[in-house]
Amino acid sequence: xxxxxxxxxxxxxxxxxxxxxxxxxxxxxxxxxxxxxxxxxxxxxxxxxxxxxxxxxxxxxxxxxxxxxxxxxxxxxxxxxxxxxxxxxxxxxxxxxxxxxxxxxxxxxxxxxxxxxxxxxxxxxxxxxxxxxxxxxxxxxxxxxxxxxxxxxxxxxxxxxxxxxxxxxxxxxxxxxxxxxxxxxxxxxxxxxxxxxxxxxxxxxxxxxxxxxxxxxxxxxxxxxxxxxxxxxxxxxxxxxxxxxxxxxxxxxxxxxxxxxxxxxxxxxxxxxxxxxxxxx
Amino acid sequence: xxxxxxxxxxxxxxxxxxxxxxxxxxxxxxxxxxxxxxxxxxxxxxxxxxxxxxxxxxxxxxxxxxxxxxxxxxxxxxxxxxxxxxxxxxxxxxxxxxxxxxxxxxxxxxxxxxxxxxxxxxxxxxxxxxxxxxxx
Numbered sequence: 487x488x489x490x491x492x493x494x495x496x497x498x499x500x501x502x503x504x505x506x507x508x509x510x511x512x513x514x515x516x517x518x519x520x521x522x523x524x525x526x527x528x529x530x531x532x533x534x535x536x537x538x539x540x541x542x543x544x545x546x547x548x549x550x551x552x553x554x555x556x557x558x559x560x561x562x563x564x565x566x567x568x569x570x571x572x573x574x575x576x577x578x579x580x581x582x583x584x585x586x587x588x589x590x591x592x593x594x595x596x597x598x599x600x601x602x603x604x605x606x607x608x609x610x611x612x613x614x615x616x617x618x619x620x621x622x623x624x625x626x627x628x629x630x631x632x633x634x635x636x637x638x639x640x641x642x643x644x645x646x647x648x649x650x651x652x653x654x655x656x657x658x659x660x661x662x663x664x665x666x667x668x669x670x671x672x673x674x675x676x677x678x679x680x681x682x683x684x685x686x687x688x689x690x691x692x693x694x695x696x697x698x699x700x701x702x703x704x705x706x707x708x709x710x711x712x713x714x715x716x717x718x719x720x721x722x723x724x725x726x727x728x729x730x731x732x733x734x735x736x737x738x739x740x741x742x743x744x745x746x747x748x749x750x751x752x753x754x755x756x757x758x759x760x761x762x763x764x765x766x767x
Numbered sequence: 768x769x770x771x772x773x774x775x776x777x778x779x780x781x782x783x784x785x786x787x788x789x790x791x792x793x794x795x796x797x798x799x800x801x802x803x804x805x806x807x808x809x810x811x812x813x814x815x816x817x818x819x820x821x822x823x824x825x826x827x828x829x830x831x832x833x834x835x836x837x838x839x840x841x842x843x844x845x846x847x848x849x850x851x852x853x854x855x856x857x858x859x860x861x862x863x864x865x866x867x868x869x870x871x872x873x874x875x876x877x878x879x880x881x882x883x884x885x886x887x888x889x890x891x892x893x894x895x896x897x898x899x900x901x902x903x
Contacts, residue, residue: 540879548890552898560890567883596876604877609869611773615800615829615836616881622822623888630891633898 518595522587529569529585532661532690534762536598538569544591549584551691553634554732554749559583572598573605574620578759580690582627632751662689663765669695669717673705674728681705683746685717690761692729692749699736699743707734707744712751723760728752770827774802777866778859784808784851790858791831791849798843798863800831806856812847814896821847821892835866837885846889 519542522528528539531551539546541564548560548568562568568585608616664687672679681704683697695715701707712730719725733747753761781804784790791797793813803826810822810830824830834843870878 538880540876550891550894557894559894560886565879566886567879568887570880570883570887573880601877601880604874608873608877610768611777612866612869612873614773615832615866616884618829619832619836619881619884619888623884623891626821626888626891626895630895630898633895 520593520595522591522593524587524590526587527584528587528593529581529583531582531584532580534580535569536572538567538572538596538598538601539585540567540594540596541565542592542594544593545588546591546593547586547588549586550582550630551584552630556584561588571620571623573601579624579755580758580762582624661765662687665720667717667720669715671695671713671715674712674714676705679705685715686745688761688765690750690753690758690765692732692747695746695748697743697746702744707731707746709734713748715748719760719764721760721764723764725757725760726754727757770802770804774859774861777862779862780860782858782860784856784858786851786854788851788856789848790851790856791845791847793845793848795845796843797831797834797845800829800835800861800863800866801849801858802829802861803827804857804859806854807852808849808856808858809852810847810849812892812896814899816899819896819899821895823852824849829861832866833885833889835863836870836881837889846892 522544528546529535529537531549541562543564545561545563546566546568547558548562549556550559551557569581571579571582605613605616665685667685669683669685671681671683681697681701683695683701685693686696687694693715697707709731712728714726714728716724716726727750729748729750731746732749735745735747779799782790790801790808793811803824805826808824808828808830809820810824811818811820813819830849831845833846837843870881873881
């Protein structure tokens with residue numbers, strides 16, 4: 487990916503925490519330093535960004551959204567590095583995790599494009615091993631994204647993955663965009679069924695679907711049930727995903743049908759990329 | 768480049784393990800890294816509810832490298848077991864000394880990135896193991 491693309495992408499992402507870097511390209515080679523206050527979001531899961539961070543002072547918590555919850559993955563401290571997946575996946579893969587300052591901290595910011603040159607010059611075997619480690623990480627990360635923490639099962643009623651509330655544990659992780667497109671969908675285990683609905687909003691984490699009440703008669707729509715959905719995004723890109731129902735509201739506003747909140751259980755890389763582009767503000 | 772070409776100059780010795788033999792044991796200290804030359808091996812990890820298979824390694828897969836490139840360089844405790852599966856396995860035992868030399872010739876920034884990638888893989892794997900059986 488070229489440097490130009492990176493900065494364009496940053497410009498598009500006006501609300502991304504990484505925007506605080508202010509024109510990283512103008513400061514190539516002199517490591518940029520940033521300060522964050524305790525509680526600040528440094529890196530957001532689902533966003534795209536070229537920065538790799540080294541902690542000069544303070545402590546940072548790494549979190550991942552699993553089954554609607556923010557789970558702590560690791561705590562990193564002075565001398566540690568995080569956000570290193572940006573080295574390979576600046577533009578084609580969103581951040582796999584979020585990072586939040588646990589204490590006031592000072593970070594050094596590296597731009598992945600500077601470091602790729604060194605990657606190219608690595609001794610071949612070392613490069614091969616490093617690449618293998620990165621691939622294993624990406625795969626493990628996919629595995630964990632399909633898992634459900636135990637706590638969630640016990641307290642299903644309390645969890646609102648689509649909550650509007652800002653701050654705290656239920657803060658929305660993904661930017662959600664409103665839209666109104668037709669989609670066909672079917673239960674995972676009924677390949678011949680064909681139901682229709684209108685997608686009303688979508689994010690990298692899931693979507694809101696409005697369906698006519700008759701769909702409920704044709705197929706049960708209970709919480710946790712997984713469906714395949716096929717649609718074409720307004721930008722012309724097809725999207726085929728599987729998603730599970732996390733919330734149902736009978737009597738949606740416009741159609742007298744139902745509103746179904748769904749969370750993606752599987753997105754291919756291609757779909758995730760297309761959706762990522764569509765979601766850029 | 769084939770795995771044999773990549774390994775040229777790095778192979779300390781070759782070893783053959785019988786089916787189900789333990790090549791690397793979780794919890795043990797170890798500094799060797801290995802590459803599979805023939806056969807297959809399972810990566811297994813202990814969890815609260817028993818052993819979980821995390822991966823099946825095939826020809827070309829390198830394992831044991833975490834001990835070399837993590838923050839605790841050389842003091843690494845094996846984070847998982849690797850066990851010969853579906854018949855015997857032939858592995859190359861890699862020259863750790865040379866690999867560590869290569870690693871230390873990288874810039875401090877790059878060393879930190881490699882170590883961090885290893886750390887992230889470890890963290891996400893550990894989390895997978897704590898979640899795996901608790902949810903079923």
